[in-house]
Amino acid sequence: MPPLPTMTHSSSFLLPSPSPPAPPTGADAENAVSYAVVVLNQRLPRFAPLLWTRARLRVCADGGANRVFDGMPDLLPGEDPDEVRVRYKPDAIEGDMDSVRPEVKEYYSSLGTQIIDDSHDQDTTDLNKCISFITRNPPGPDNSNLFILVLGALGGRFDHEMGNINVLHRFSNTRIILLSDDSLIFLLPKTHSHEIHIERSVEGPHCGLIPMGAPSSSSSTTGLRWNLDNTSMNFGGLLSTSNIVEEEIVTVTSDSDLIWTISLRKHT
Numbered sequence: 269m270p271p272l273p274t275m276t277h278s279s280s281f282l283l284p285s286p287s288p289p290a291p292p293t294g295a296d297a298e299n300a301v302s303y304a305v306v307v308l309n310q311r312l313p314r315f316a317p318l319l320w321t322r323a324r325l326r327v328c329a330d331g332g333a334n335r336v337f338d339g340m341p342d343l344l345p346g347e348d349p350d351e352v353r354v355r356y357k358p359d360a361i362e363g364d365m366d367s368v369r370p371e372v373k374e375y376y377s378s379l380g381t382q383i384i385d386d387s388h389d390q391d392t393t394d395l396n397k398c399i400s401f402i403t404r405n406p407p408g409p410d411n412s413n414l415f416i417l418v419l420g421a422l423g424g425r426f427d428h429e430m431g432n433i434n435v436l437h438r439f440s441n442t443r444i445i446l447l448s449d450d451s452l453i454f455l456l457p458k459t460h461s462h463e464i465h466i467e468r469s470v471e472g473p474h475c476g477l478i479p480m481g482a483p484s485s486s487s488s489t490t491g492l493r494w495n496l497d498n499t500s501m502n503f504g505g506l507l508s509t510s511n512i513v514e515e516e517i518v519t520v521t522s523d524s525d526l527i528w529t530i531s532l533r534k535h536t
Contacts, residue, residue: 272521275460279445279452281322281417282315282470282532302408303415306398307332307358308432309367310420312339313449319417320356324407328358329394331367333376335420360384362401363394393431395421399439414443421446422453433527437481440525453529456520464518464528466491475530477501477508477520484524491515 281303305323307316309331317340320326328336340356341349357379361368364387377383386397399416406414421432432446436455445454452471456462466472477487483502489495493512501507501524513530520526 272459272461274463275457276463276465277454277528278465279467279471279530280465281319281415283467284318285322300408301413301415302406303417304402304407306395306402306416306418307336308395308418308420308424308428309335310424310448311335312343313419313447314343316340316419317343317356319419319447323417325402325405326358326360327398327402328361328368329398330361330363330365332420333358333361333368333372337372337375354379357381360401362386362398364390393428393435395432395435396438399435399442399444403439403442411442416442416444418444418446420448422448422451433480436527437525447532449532449534451529451531453527456522456526456528458522458525462520462528464491464520466513466516466518466530468516469533471530471532472513473531475511475513475518475528477511478527478529479503479507479522479524480527481525484522484526487520487522487524487526489518489520491518
């Protein structure tokens with residue numbers, strides 16, 4: 269079999285930037301990474317303002333609009349709350365509109381936020397609806413360099429959390445990162461080998477690899493304290509949890525889609 273193409277991963281979007289980078293032009297613009305942010309109905313992580321500023325498209329999933337309205341001023345206590353709310357205005361609010369407060373929806377609508385009521389669709393989650401909206405309206409030239417950062421995706425109700433992980437599998441061709449204050453996760457599709465560049469100032473050392481969609485009969489890694497060597501993993505058997513990152517680059521190959529998770533340092 270020919271070698272698998274390599275997919276690279278990095279959490280560099282969490283690194284503080286001293287100043288906003290200049291917008292790329294020409295060929296650089298075509299190849300530049302485009303970030304979109306989705307805010308779910310959970311407490312905003314401490315790095316929400318950084319990722320919001322880094323993104324070119326910001327979408328709130330229904331009650332996530334309440335979290336931005338209430339939470340952004342709390343994360344920026346030295347600034348005027350009204351000015352913060354205007355500056356951190358979502359581009360769209362998407363969902364079945366059962367959680368967003370009417371006054372919040374009206375406030376953002378008056379500022380030009382697009383309101384997308386998909387209450388007729390009860391078969392998909394609000395996150396699913398947001399991802400569909402973003403992939404139809406990518407902030408860059410296309411979806412090839414699109415990364416979707418989902419805030420508040422982990423640590424709430426377990427069924428919501430599992431629904432969010434299911435979205436990773438439903439949109440396996442889209443680069444989606446689920447984030448909380450404590451950790452991040454993303455999918456490693458079996459169609460590629462993976463090279464994960466570790467940003468030690470903001471993440472690690474604890475990590476894990478979990479076959480959420482189907483058992484793996486052969487997974488291999490480098491760069492971890494306890495590496496896998498054509499190892500089988502499945503629920504009811506071995507899972508790579510509480511592993512430790514040892515190297516600057518971790519490599520992963522598997523015959524099954526795997527979930528990668530890594531802890532986030534508290535000072536990010």
